[in-house]
Amino acid sequence: MNDIRYYITGHGLGHASRSCQIVNTLRRRHPELSVEVVSTAAPWFFRGFLDESVPVRPLALDFGVLQQDSLVMREAETLRAYRDFLPERQRLVKQEAASLRAEGVKLVAADIPAAVFAAAAAAGVYSVGISNFTWDWIYAGLVEGRGGYDDVLQSLTEDYRKAELLLRLPFHGEESVIRAVEDQPLVARVSAYEKGEIRERLEIPNGCRVGLISFGGFGLKAFDPSPLGQLKDWIFLSETALPGAPANVRPLPEGDYAYPDLVRAADVVVTKPGYGIVSECLVNGTACLYTGRGDFREQALLIAGLRRYGRAREIGNDDLRRGHWGAALADLLAQPEAAEELASGGDVVIADKLAQLVREQGGNKG
Secondary structure, three states, X not given: OOOEEEEXXXXXXXXXXXXXXHHHHHHHHOOOOOEEEEEOOOHHHHHHHOOOOOOEEOOOOOOOOOEOOOOOEOHHHHHHHHHHHHHHHHHHHHHHHHHHHHHOOOEEEEEOOOHHHHHHHHHOOEEEEEEOOOHHHHHHHHHOXXXXXXXXXXXXXXXXXXXXXXXXXXXXXOOOOOOOEEEOOEOOOOOOOOHHHHHHHHOOOOOOEEEEEEOHHHOOOOOOOXXXXXXXXXXXEEOXXXXXXXXXXXXXXXXXXXXXXXXXXXXXXXXOOOHHHHHHHHHHOOEEEEOOOOOOHHHHHHHHHHHHHOXXXXXXXXXXXXXXXXXXXXXXXXXXXXXXXXXXXXXXXXHHHHHHHHHHHHOOOO
């Protein structure tokens, strides 16, 4: 039996990143409370970043937005897939409701599959969402100009209305259908090291600039890294080996470095706007060279946050894929530091809130 069942969408890595941060803080501050994670996010990510005391059960209760790679979404296919998923959703809601009742779960937390809240309501378990958006808002953007998916939007909206509370993160969308909303500080993983310490471990020569190439779980297709070899005073770090890469593009050994440490070590992160990497750039003081990812509603909110609280510059998809980065990098590093700082430490605030809700719902096990 677990006190908290924490459901995480399998879409990308940003949801899993911030959820791991919250769960790890919860286990550290409230070790008497047990937690189970339910998610289809990448198992290697949980192995590397989630407290080893927390079990992970793979189960798909949503799939976010289908993508070709980090920059190209498959909008129409996403809407069709969710419509096809609706009959399976009914079965999964019944299954999870029965499981919640049988195991005596006191609190359901979710980032932020909609069907979870229907299951929790059917089981009589208090449920709380933790996110900067809900999928009904994202899918409403996908439907614009297409029409014909009222059943999909209605299912999502009805499920979210069954949640008790939304702990809303920064860079949030429009007003939520969830009945109660409490705004939270930023949740992000912060490096415990100084920039110089990490660069020394990475054997970065003095005087070199460092760029971290970061395109998450979806990767980047049709990318030519060879022109980066012309940027002689730069070293670029890549999570994977890139075909045709010059000598100054280094693949990183898997598992040797915590990702927030790589963000802190870099002068610039080259990426697309996703919550996880945006938040880590902000809290670790690293500039961000970003490229657009299509008509994704969250994107404008993240870019506005980057520009307000950090240093950020856009590069077009074509220039990014062709490796024509030199002018954009120089322009970005010439920008002044941001005048405002966004409040962070949301993992502590949310962990304590979840512990409070568990005790209100069923008493403290300890």
